[in-house]
Structures are given as C-alpha cells and as structure tokens.
Amino acid sequence: MITLLLALKVVATTPEYGAVAAAIGGDQVKVTNLAKATEDPHFVDAKPSHIVALSKADILIEGGADLEVGWLPPLVEGARNAKINAGGPGRVRASEGIQLLDIPAALDRSLGDLHAAGNPHFMMDPANAKVVADHLCDVFCRLDAASCPAYKANRDAFAAKLQAKVDEWAKALAPFKGKPIVTYHPTWRYFAARFGLVSEVYLEPKPGIPPSPPHLAEVMQKMKEQHIGLVLVEPFQSRKTAEAVAERTGARVVDVCQFPGGLSGTEGDYVGLLDADVKAIASALAAAK
Amino acid sequence: MNIARWLTVLWFLFAIGIASAQDAPVPTPTPTPTPAPAGPPPITVASGTAGKNYLNLSLDGLIVVGASTEPDVPGLQTGGHDPSQRGFTVQNVEVVFDGAVDPYFRGQANVVLQIDPDGETVVELEEAYAVTTSLPKGLQVKVGQYFTEFGRLNPTHPHTWDFVDQPLVSGRMFGGDGLRSVGARISWLMPTPFYSELLVSAQNAKGETATSFGGVTGDVMFGRPLDPDDVKSAGDLLYVPRYDASFDIGETQTVVVGASGAFGPNGTGAGADTGIVGIDALWKWKSARADKGFPFVKVQGEAMSRRYEAAATPLLPAETFEDHGTYLQAVWGIKPMWTLGARYDRVGGDVGDDPADPAFQPRERASLEGTWYPTEYSKLRLQYAYDDRTGLKDASSVWLQFEFLLGAHAAHKF
Numbered sequence: 062m063i064t065l066l067l068a069l070k071v072v073a074t075t076p077e078y079g080a081v082a083a084a085i086g087g088d089q090v091k092v093t094n095l096a097k098a099t100e101d102p103h104f105v106d107a108k109p110s111h112i113v114a115l116s117k118a119d120i121l122i123e124g125g126a127d128l129e130v131g132w133l134p135p136l137v138e139g140a141r142n143a144k145i146n147a148g149g150p151g152r153v154r155a156s157e158g159i160q161l162l163d164i165p166a167a168l169d170r171s172l173g174d175l176h177a178a179g180n181p182h183f184m185m186d187p188a189n190a191k192v193v194a195d196h197l198c199d200v201f202c203r204l205d206a207a208s209c210p211a212y213k214a215n216r217d218a219f220a221a222k223l224q225a226k227v228d229e230w231a232k233a234l235a236p237f238k239g240k241p242i243v244t245y246h247p248t249w250r251y252f253a254a255r256f257g258l259v260s261e262v263y264l265e266p267k268p269g270i271p272p273s274p275p276h277l278a279e280v281m282q283k284m285k286e287q288h289i290g291l292v293l294v295e296p297f298q299s300r301k302t303a304e305a306v307a308e309r310t311g312a313r314v315v316d317v318c319q320f321p322g323g324l325s326g327t328e329g330d331y332v333g334l335l336d337a338d339v340k341a342i343a344s345a346l347a348a349a350k
Numbered sequence: 351m352n353i354a355r356w357l358t359v360l361w362f363l364f365a366i367g368i369a370s371a372q373d374a375p376v377p378t379p380t381p382t383p384t385p386a387p388a389g390p391p392p393i394t395v396a397s398g399t400a401g402k403n404y405l406n407l408s409l410d411g412l413i414v415v416g417a418s419t420e421p422d423v424p425g426l427q428t429g430g431h432d433p434s435q436r437g438f439t440v441q442n443v444e445v446v447f448d449g450a451v452d453p454y455f456r457g458q459a460n461v462v463l464q465i466d467p468d469g470e471t472v473v474e475l476e477e478a479y480a481v482t483t484s485l486p487k488g489l490q491v492k493v494g495q496y497f498t499e500f501g502r503l504n505p506t507h508p509h510t511w512d513f514v515d516q517p518l519v520s521g522r523m524f525g526g527d528g529l530r531s532v533g534a535r536i537s538w539l540m541p542t543p544f545y546s547e548l549l550v551s552a553q554n555a556k557g558e559t560a561t562s563f564g565g566v567t568g569d570v571m572f573g574r575p576l577d578p579d580d581v582k583s584a585g586d587l588l589y590v591p592r593y594d595a596s597f598d599i600g601e602t603q604t605v606v607v608g609a610s611g612a613f614g615p616n617g618t619g620a621g622a623d624t625g626i627v628g629i630d631a632l633w634k635w636k637s638a639r640a641d642k643g644f645p646f647v648k649v650q651g652e653a654m655s656r657r658y659e660a661a662a663t664p665l666l667p668a669e670t671f672e673d674h675g676t677y678l679q680a681v682w683g684i685k686p687m688w689t690l691g692a693r694y695d696r697v698g699g700d701v702g703d704d705p706a707d708p709a710f711q712p713r714e715r716a717s718l719e720g721t722w723y724p725t726e727y728s729k730l731r732l733q734y735a736y737d738d739r740t741g742l743k744d745a746s747s748v749w750l751q752f753e754f755l756l757g758a759h760a761a762h763k764f
Contacts (some may be wrong), residue, residue: 096599097638103590104643104726106636107764108604109545109596116539127759131726134761141539143484148453172728270725271686297641299686335609 069205071120072145074129075102076185078122078155078193080331084219085197089208093118095136096129098322099296103174103269107132107139115140118151119204122197124159125154126181153200155193159183162250173267185319186251187227187335194219219332226332230339231256233264237346241287243280243312245272245298248319252338262289264302272302284310290349291315293342296323315345379705384388405449408757410509416749421763426737428521428529428743431464431508433749441751442508444476448758451721453596455480460507476507477530483581488539498590499549500610501630501652510762512650512681513719514733514749516580520693522710523626523654525561527614531588545596545606554581555588555614562624562656563588563614572660572710573670588614594630596764606632606764619661622668628654634764642726644683651678656699673699673710692716713739727755 069090073079079094086092093114096105115121115136123129137145144151161179168177183189193339198216202209242249245264253260262283266276283289292310294303303314317338321327327334390602417436420426424434433439441464448458459478481493497505504519520528533553540546555579556564564578565571579586594608608630613680616624634648653676662668675697683689698712715734724730730752 099638100636100640101642104640106604108598108635108760109606109764110598110604112539113543113545130759131761135763138481138483139539140492141483141485141488143486146453146483147450170725174725297639299641341497 067205069119069201070117072118072124073122073134074105074124076320076322076329077170077331078124078191080196080199080329080334081219082120082122083329084331085194085212086201087211087215088213089205090120090201096320098320098328099320101297102128102320103131105132107128107135109139111136112139115145115212116339117144118142118145120151120200121145122151122155123155124181124183125156126183127176127179128181150201151204153196154338155196156181156183156284157196158192159189161248162254173265174269180247180250182248182319183251184331185249185335185338186255187223187230188255189251190331190344191220191223194223222332226336230335233343234258234346237343239288240346242291242293242342242346243284243289243306245295245303246294248295249293249317256339258342262287264292264298264306271301277302277306279312281306284312285303288349290343291342293317295319313348317341373428385431396663402547403449405447406758407753408446408760409413410442410444410446410507410755410760412443412509412751412753414439414441414514414749416747418745420737420743420745420747425742426747427515428518428526429508429516432515432526433747435467444507444509446571446758450483451480454482454484456483457481476527490537490539491534492535492537495532496530496535497554498531498551498588498612499535499592499627500524500590500612500626501608501654501755502606502632503652504528504651506763509753509755512679512691512721512729513693513717514688514751515668515717516695517652517675517677517737518680518697518713518715519652519654520678522673522675522697523562523628525558527559529562529590530559531555531557533587535590547594549590549592551588551590551592552584553588553590556617560588560614562612562626562658563616565617566567567617569617571616571618572658572669573666574618574660574663577619578617579615579620586615588612601636601676602631603635607679616658616660618659619663622654622659622661624658626654627655628652642686644686644688647680648683650679652676662760671700673697673734675699687725689719689721689723691719691721693719711740711742713737713742729753 063340068172071082071092072092073082073094075096076094079092082090083092089240095111101138122135143149161183161199163180165175168175194216198212201212241259243262245259247263249260262280264272264280292312293315293316294300307314318324320345321330321334324337325342327337365741367636380629384466414433418426419491423436427433431441442563443463446463447754451457457480460476462474463594475495477496479496481763499505505523510637531553532550535549535551537547537549558566567575567577569576590612592608592610596607610628612626614721616622630652632650635644636646655674658671660669677693677695679693681691695715715735715737717733719731719733721729721731733749735747
C-alpha cells in the first residue's frame with residue numbers, strides 16, 4: 062500500500078514507452094498509456110480523462126518526434142502540471158540521444174505528412190529501446206533516489222533479456238538479409254535497418270496519404286519485379302487494402318504492431334511484442350521463399 | 351456587490367501562483383543516455399527540430415460558395431463567418447501565432463481577415479491572450495482578448511466546426527462574432543477522479559462581441575437604442591461562470607457535460623441586466639482500431655436561455671424579454687477522411703410582438719452535411735439547409751466549403 066502511494070505516476074503517450082517504463086520501474090511506478098495499442102497514434106483524441114491523468118503525473122514520456130503533435134499540447138496545457146511541462150523535471154523525450162532516420166531536407170507537405178524531426182517509429186529497433194530504458198532509469202533515479210538500486214537492477218535485467226532476444230531475432234531473420242518488405246506506412250524502417258531487411262515500398266503513396274489505385278498498381282508491379290511475398294499491416298490500418306494487394310500478387314498479409322497489446326498476448330510487454338513481430342515476419346518470409 | 355472582493359481574491363491567487371511557480375525547482379537537463387550494446391550502437395545526437403522556433407505560425411483559409419432561395423443571405427445566416435452572399439464568400443483567413451512566452455505563460459493570437467461583400471478587407475483581432483502553465487493546485491489563469499468559455503461551440507474557431515455555419519442559437523445569444531472580449535479568466539481543475547473543471551471569467555461587457563450585453567452605441571435591441579455605460583465599478587463587467595465534467599464509458603466512449611452562465615449589464619439603460627444560462631453535452635464513440643481517428647460517431651447539443659431586462663425609454667416601458675434556443679447535431683465519421691452530419695436548430699421565446707424585427711422571431715433550421723478531408727490540412731464540405739422562419743419565407747440553401755491550412759500542425763481539443 063505504502064509502495065503504491067509513493068509510486069511514481071508515469072504517463073506514456075504510446076504503449077511501447079509505457080511497457081519499457083513498467084519494466085524499469087517495476088512496483089515503484091504506476092503507468093498509464095494515453096494512446097490505445099490498436100489505434101493510429103497520429104490521431105488520438107485529446108480526451109479530458111487524459112488531462113486528469115497528466116495533472117497527477119510525475120513523469121510524462123513522449124516520443125518527442127512530432128508523432129503526438131496533434132493531440133498532446135492541449136492535454137499538457139489542460140493538465141497545468143509544472144512537473145511535466147516542456148523543460149519540467151518529469152518531461153521525457155524518448156527520442157533524445159537517438160539517431161532518427163528520414164529527417165526531411167525541407168519541410169514541404171506536398172510530400173505528405175512529414176515529421177520535421179525524422180521518422181518517429183524508432184522504437185521498432187530494439188537498440189533504441191535500450192537507449193530509452195537507460196534514459197528512463199536515469200529519470201526515475203533522479204526523481205526517486207531511494208529506489209534507484211531497484212531501477213538499475215530492473216534496467217540491467219531488461220537489457221540482458223533484450224540482448225538475448227536480439228541475438229535470437231537476428232538469427233531468425235539472418236536468412237532473409239537484403240529481402241524487401243512492403244508495409245502500409247514507413248513504420249518499419251528502423252526494424253528493417255536493424256535486421257537487414259529493406260523497407261522502401263509502402264501502400265501509402267506518401268506518408269499519411271491514403272493508398273490510391275494508381276499507386277497500388279505501382280506497388281504490385283514492384284512486388285512482382287522484386288519478388289516481395291509479404292505485406293505488413295497494423296491493427297488500425299486497412300487490412301482490406303493489404304489483402305487486395307496480396308491477393309493479386311500471391312503475397313501474404315502479416316499482422317504486426319508497433320505497440321505492446323496491439324497483438325494479443327503482448328500487453329505491456331515490449332520484448333514480447335517484438336518477439337511476436339519477428340516470428341510473424343520470419344515465418345512469412347520463409348513461406349514466400 | 352461582492353464582485354470587487356472576488357476580483358481581489360482572483361488577483362491574489364494569480365500573484366501567489368506566479369510567486370510559487372518561480373520557487374519551483376530548476377529542472378535538471380536530461381542526461382545523455384549511454385549507447386546501447388545491442389548491435390552497432392546508435393549515434394548519440396540531440397535529435398529533433400521540434401521547438402526550434404520561438405513562435406508557431408499557421409494560416410487557415412475558409413472559403414464558401416453556394417446559393418440560397420433567400421436573396422437576403424445576411425438576414426438568413428446569423429454568423430459573422432457564415433456565407434454572406436450568393437456566390438463566393440471568404441468566411442475567414444485566420445493567422446495564428448502561438449508559443450511559450452516564458453516558463454510561466456503560453457501566448458496565442460488569432461488575427462482574422464475577411465473580405466466583405468463590397469470587396470473591402472476587414473481585420474479582426476479575434477483572440478490575443480496569455481495563459482499560465484505552471485500555477486499550483488490545478489489553477490490556470492488566462493488574460494487578454496479571448497472567446498468566452500460559454501458552452502461548447504462559442505470558444506472555438508469556425509474552421510473547427512462540423513458545419514459551414516454557426517447554429518442559430520449562437521447568433522441569437524452572442525451575435526455574429528461570438529461572445530468574446532478582453533478580460534481575465536481563472537479555472538480550477540478539481541482534484542476529482544474524473545475530469546471536473548470550474549471556470550470564472552470577468553470581461554468587458556460592451557462592443558460588437560457582447561451583443562446581449564452592452565453592445566454597440568447606436569445599435570438597437572428590443573426596440574431600444576443602445577448606449578452602454580463605461581465601467582464605473584466591478585459590477586459593470588461581464589461575469590461568466592462555467593462547470594464541466596467528463597467521463598469515459600469503457601475504452602471507446604466519452605461524455606462531456608457542462609453548464610454555463612453569463613451575467614452583465616446591457617446597453618438599454620442604467621440598471622438593466624442580461625443573464626444567459628446554458629447547458630451542453632457531447633457524447634463520442636471512436637473505434638478502438640481508429641485509423642486517422644475514424645470511424646467515430648459524435649452527438650453534441652446545447653440549450654440556452656436568455657433574460658434581457660430592457661430599460662424604459664420615452665416611448666417604451668421597462669420590459670423583460672425571455673427567449674431561448676437549442677441545437678442538436680450528430681456527426682458520423684464513416685471511414686477515414688469522410689463524415690456525414692445532421693443538425694437541428696431552433697430559437698424562440700417571448701420577444702415582444704415587434705414584427706419589424708424579424709431577427710427576433712422564432713425560427714427553425716435543419717442542415718445536412720458531408721465532408722471529405724483530402725488530408726488533415728484541407729477539407730471540402732457540402733451542406734444543405736432548410737430554414738423555417740416565422741413571418742418570413744422558408745428558404746433552402748446549398749453551400750460548398752473549402753478549407754486549407756498552412757504552417758504549424760494544429761492540435762485539436764476534445
């Protein structure tokens with residue numbers, strides 16, 4: 062009970078940060094996620110209940126790469142909590158210290174919904190999750206020095222578990238080095254870079270722009286030329302579109318997710334989520350060989 | 351009047367807030383994390399361009415084209431940003447500046463440009479305010495020129511609306527430009543497990559953005575010429591209390607309910623006051639697997655009632671008028687980027703029997719809209735409305751609206 066009362070209240074914009082925070086914080090933190098694992102993280106409702114959660118928070122973890130720009134600012138203003146304001150002691154930008162991909166040379170929305178800071182889906186690379194885990198451990202230690210040894214132990218355990226899994230995942234995907242994949246949105250760029258896959262074909266013609274028939278025809282052409290046998294789709298993306306493309310090209314649709322809980326059995330478990338993603342992708346690549 | 355004491359308390363709280371905000375510990379910079387051992391280490395850099403500007407700047411254009419069976423479009427449409435003529439209307443071109451002032455305030459200004467039917471460009475300082483970010487105890491103070499937080503629609507800008515025009519009740523109670531004025535507002539986010547907020551605003555009570563109150567000298571309300579008084583005491587200001595609460599029902603539904611009041615002197619003569627009270631509600635369902643926020647269904651309604659004390663004139667006795675209005679609307683986000691909506695509007699009440707003033711006669715309107723958003727930065731909306739007006743011909747109108755947004759990404763309030 063006492064632990065509960067003293068627990069650091071952590072709010073995460075999206076569930077993968079919440080999962081890592083829970084792994085590092087253990088019993089000493091209470092984690093709330095704002096976005097659902099199954100919804101489009103670019104368009105989350107700025108619900109009043111989120112303001113209540115933020116008003117009581119000790120820590121707010123955001124990606125910090127503009128993914129939440131359409132809904133987080135009014136929530137933070139509504140929460141009027143100095144701890145989590147920009148520059149506040151509890152405000153964590155997870156992208157800090159991470160080399161982002163796809164930083165646009167110029168900001169031009171005729172190229173789609175570009176994120177000025179770069180591609181915000183960096184947590185799909187487990188090496189970046191390790192950076193975030195270290196970052197969170199430092200923040201937790203700073204705000205709750207008494208529990209710092211526990212946070213460090215949890216961080217080490219998380220890192221060890223992650224490292225073991227990364228070796229396993231790298232081995233599972235090694236036979237497919239250089240293989241191209243098709244995804245709906247450029248969500249899997251970091252994942253592909255880490256595991257030697259090539260993610261350059263998307264169902265969206267430009268980031269955030271819905272698929273159009275001429276673009277899909279082009280995608281199908283590329284799939285035939287490059288022998289791409291899988292289309293990755295997330296819970297909120299149009300499975301129907303992915304199925305139509307897969308049917309015409311003999312490919313298979315692979316259900317994956319960037320958020321723990323978006324695939325059943327992965328609730329609150331970052332490593333478990335990536336494990337499920339890797340297994341689904343590896344088996345589809347093997348079948349498509 | 352205890353209002354002067356109230357203001358003193360308000361100011362005192364504000365001053366305490368600033369003082370304690372300044373006492374807050376200096377935030378330590380986040381340490382740079384150590385590189386990861388998994389695979390090749392990521393390069394450690396300070397990432398991101400977010401926050402590289404002191405000021406976010408955006409420009410929103412809202413243009414409408416259409417026609418109505420009623421030639422007198424301004425008589426039909428009660429909003430200052432509604433279509434103002436057959437053919438094309440520039441509803442507004444809104445330039446928004448916003449950003450952090452310092453660690454204690456965020457500032458925002460909305461400068462609106464319009465082109466009137468004579469081709470003249472009109473500039474309006476719609477809002478320009480600072481709001482505190484770091485007061486303790488859930489308090490927040492806003493100071494400047496701002497849309498009064500009365501009900502759900504009044505504090506919002508036209509490009510965020512679900513329909514081409516404002517509901518009739520907004521025009522009846524608050525005039526064409528909504529209720530807004532220069533003043534200060536304090537709000538308290540109450541420490542309840544659910545969302546619960548109490549707000550009180552004190553603003554100047556006169557001008558064309560306070561039509562039910564002081565109004566503009568020379569304008570006529572209920573047959574009486576207006577001559578609003580200057581402020582002689584705190585009692586001559588407009589006071590607007592509001593309470594709202596919100597609950598989530600499961601993972602996918604949210605309800606917001608609110609009650610507001612606006613009380614102040616009106617311009618018909620000494621001692622004549624106006625009181626407006628309103629209730630509002632919103633229910634929204636959004637799919638747990640929402641793609642770009644779709645599909646969703648939202649139902650929103652507001653009801654308002656006004657009591658207007660009209661002072662005696664050499665020709666007219668002192669009278670009190672009571673009128674009311676409501677709207678109820680439903681919008682269905684069918685699939686990503688497509689919505690369908692319907693709205694029912696009605697205003698009426700005891701407003702005397704002056705047939706020369708059709709603006710105050712009872713009337714009803716039904717509207718249907720369909721919207722396509724090519725992206726979140728543009729939209730195309732088709733709307734049909736049928737107006738049923740006492741003492742005037744019924745009217746059918748069709749409007750096609752286009753919006754484009756440049757610059758900083760707009761954040762959407764719920």
